[in-house]
Amino acid sequence: MTNSRNSNKASIERREFLKTGALAGAAALVTPAGIAKAQSEADTGTAGDAITAPIMTAEAEAMTPSDVQVIDANERSGSDFMYDVFNSLEFDYICANPGSSFRGLHESIINYGGNESPELITCCHEESSVAMAHGYFKVDGKPLAVMAHGTVGLQHAAMAIYNAWCDRVPVYVILGNHSDAALRRSAEWYHGVQDAADMVRDYTKWDDTPWSLGHFAESAVRAYKVAMTPPMAPVVLVLDGHLQEGPIARDEPLHIPKLTIPVAPQGDSGAVEEAARMLVNAEYPLLVADRIARTPRGMELLIELAETLQAAVIDRGSRLNFPTRHPLNQTHRYSNGPPPMNRAVIPQADVILALEVMDFWSTVNVLRDQLHRSTSRVAKPDAKLISITTGDLYIRSNYQDFRRMQEVDLAIAADGEATLPSLIDAVNRLITPTQRRVFERRGERLTEASRIADEASRKAASYAWDASPVSTARLCAELYAQIKNEDWSLVSSYYSDGGGWPRRLWDFDKSYQWLGHAGGGGIGYGAPASVGAALANRKHGRFSVAIQTDGDLMYAPGVLWTAAHHRIPLLSVMNNNRAYHMEVMHVQRMCNARNRGIDRSEIGSKLSDPNIDYAKMVEGLGVYTEGPIDNPNDLGPALRRAIEVVKRGEPALVDVVTQVR
Amino acid sequence: MITQAVRTAAVALICTVSSDVFSQDAVEVFTALGCGVCHGNEGRGASLGPSIVTGELTMADFIDYVRNPTGTMPVYSAETVSDQSLTELHAYLQSVDGVVQPPGDAERGAGLFRQTGCYQCHANEGQGGAQGPRIGPDPPTLARFTWYARNPNGSMPPYTDVVMSDQELADIHAFLQSRPQPPALEDIPLLAP
DSSP states (O other): OOOOTTTTHHHHHHHHHHHHOOSSSHHHOHHHHHHHHHHHHHHHHHTTTSSOOOOOHHHHTTTEEEEEEEOOOTEEEEHHHHHHHHHHTTOOEEOOOOGOOOOOOOOIIIIIIITTTEEEEEEEHHHHHHHHHHHHHHHHHHEEEEETTTTHHHHHHHHHHHHHHHTTOOOOOEEEEEOOGGOOHHHHHHOOOSSSGGGGGGGSSSSEEEESSSHHHHHHHHHHHHSSSSOOOOOEEEEHHHHHEEEEETOOOOOOOOOOOOOOOOOOOOHHHHHHHHHHHHHHEEEESOOOOOOOHHHHHHHHHHHHHHEEEOOOOOOOOOOTTTBOOOOOOSSSSSOOOHHHHGOOOHHHHHEEEEEEHHHHHHOOOSSOEEEESSSSSEEEEEEGGGGGGGOSSOOOOSSOOOOOOOEEEEEEEEEEHHHHHHHHHHHHHHHHHHHHHHHHHHHHHHHHHHHHHHHHHHHHTTTBBHHHHHHHHHHHHHHTTSOOEEEEOOTTGGGOOOHHHHHHHHGGGGGOOOSSSSTTTTHHHHHHHHHHHHTTTEEEEEEEEHHTTTTTTHHHHHHHHTOOOOOEEEESSSBHHHHHHHOOOOOOOOTHHHOOTTTTOOOOOTTTTTTHHHHHTTOOEEEEEOOOGHHHHHHHHHHHHTTOEEEEEEBBBOOOO | OOHHHHHHHHHHHHHHHHHHGGSSSSHHHHHHHHHHHHHHSSOOTTTOOOOOOSSSHHHHHHHHHHHOOOOTOOOOOOOOOOOOHHHHHHHHHHSSOOOOOOOHHHHHHHHHHHHHHHHHHHHHSSSSSSOOOOOOSSSOHHHHHHHHSOOSSSSSSOOOTTTTTTTHHHHHHHHHTOOOOOOOGGOOGOOOO
């Protein structure tokens, strides 16, 4: 047999590694002789009919002790230092399924760090871990950390990372990976990869794979800084297994860099002045907001700008940008029933300011989804369009979370929220007393239009009031009646948004009351994002409620066990319509366009036969449940009972069989 | 495209209308304005436009729609045709007998409403939702309902006579007509402002 020059060294290292006890427990306690004896007995049947596991023997105990390796009093582990760095970044929680590639850091968190700052949250799916972090950030404005295997864990997490990226939400993803192939255990080959972050590099903002603890400290702080600088997005840090597990001297000089989050970029002063001039001189200025309120201050500023101009506001809802019952809110002015909402308002505007709007094109245009797709402009042909967005600062080629290009008259590449103060100042400088009087009359007209729209919404909600299955309007009205006197937070209503009724019927005026949607349209966001957001609300004593769709919950229902295990108070009210109805609608469209078989569109999208008993399913996860409920008159009492449970600090679920939307 | 052809035809007809037309009787106004191009020679509906006879719209709604049409219908401004002429035209259309529609079976319509996907956008009771407007109770007249199902102008998928008969549309229409009226808002405390 011919050995290459380094083969002997590698085999010695492997033997040393085996002696360290890294192959856990029983293998280290049982001698080769013992194993051989037990195997022989098993093979020949001499141990009797029952095959028993080998036991500790006097012979084994009498052998020379093996090379016992534990950390020295003058040493600590690399992952202890990693904990110090993460602790300095003030992570409250770190979500993870357990995984051996980050076992070193896992142990440092629970023993060295005392399972505090960050505290480990036990998850049942990496997609849940990331989506929890997604929801948490949108309540608290702080990122959560997530740990996962560099291969299989990240593969599970990928969709949720994509959602967060599209939604401009920072998630701090930590991947375990054994880079040194000469020292990998068997499973670590499957859990090891040359470039772990590559798989999600198209939809993360930055990643690194540090090769030393000094490198790690800089990259860990840099990753946090990059993630939190608008436009925010997930980042990935790959932690080598040996770097985590290897000992270092206690007095090894390691530095934790100071974290300084950059000030968000503001718009150019001249461009802001020009935007202000266009708005002040407009007859019908319209403010369209999508993610302008990335903090509570954003909503305050938008209110100030709207009231100064007495301008109409449309909130596209990726965040709560504007109070739903503010008289200038024109979002739900439908010209003829449901959306496109822009039919009633957009065509009137002569200046439209888009504030962090991801899809400006579809705000001022419509696409007719027929066999031959066609588009048409909704806005006036000569309406002046202005955009303020960090979207102009950040774009990728492969995964295209941007939308169709909208021609605009003035594009300000800047953070919207950071730019609003200077825009408000400029507007105030330009308004004349005469204009203020004109603005007041405009505001009165908008107030009246808003009042009429609110009344129309209530009237629309009254139809099918007593129907079974329960109408989504009835569900939302019953739910709001029970929670409106609490400090409530609607943590998710993804995907169906309760038929759109919450923001038509409820009084939203605090940023944490509405958190937008998944960002990337990935189903399976709702349940874990709800739990993450409820975790953030818990420390504020808020009442978290989710309108939980059935299709979404079926992706990874185990996250409700996480809620039960960690005592996360959350009321989940099922919008159980027993199908992926958006997809039914798409298939129906194809059936009609092809002029055949229009009565089979539910095939492949139904979640019935058998109906899923969510109350029974979730009860098994340790969650209080009610339902299934299909009589609307039973809903109020069931909600009240569940709310009492949630107020005691536990999750509860009410399964409501609902209409499609 | 048909749509463009209709627009071109209508515009051409409008352009040929002289002020004399307003002194002529309603039938001539109907002809001169080119209404029959889409709505058929007597307004009973054709492949490009719904029936506009027998009180489909009130006079005020009729004039408002002509001035501010949706879909592919061209705009007829006050400069093109006066309110007075439209009033006379509306009166004429009221006098024309409509097409006899088949009677609908509400129970059968309930099943069709579900099986053919109507409820996906318009909700189980036709009350409307995030994807489609309310169409019941008090749906549009059967003629308009049928015409729109065949010729939707938004993103609603078309229901041609290959996949849905006039009788089936009449059944669905009957189902929508049979939907109960909602309670008065004052009787629903949960919907109080």
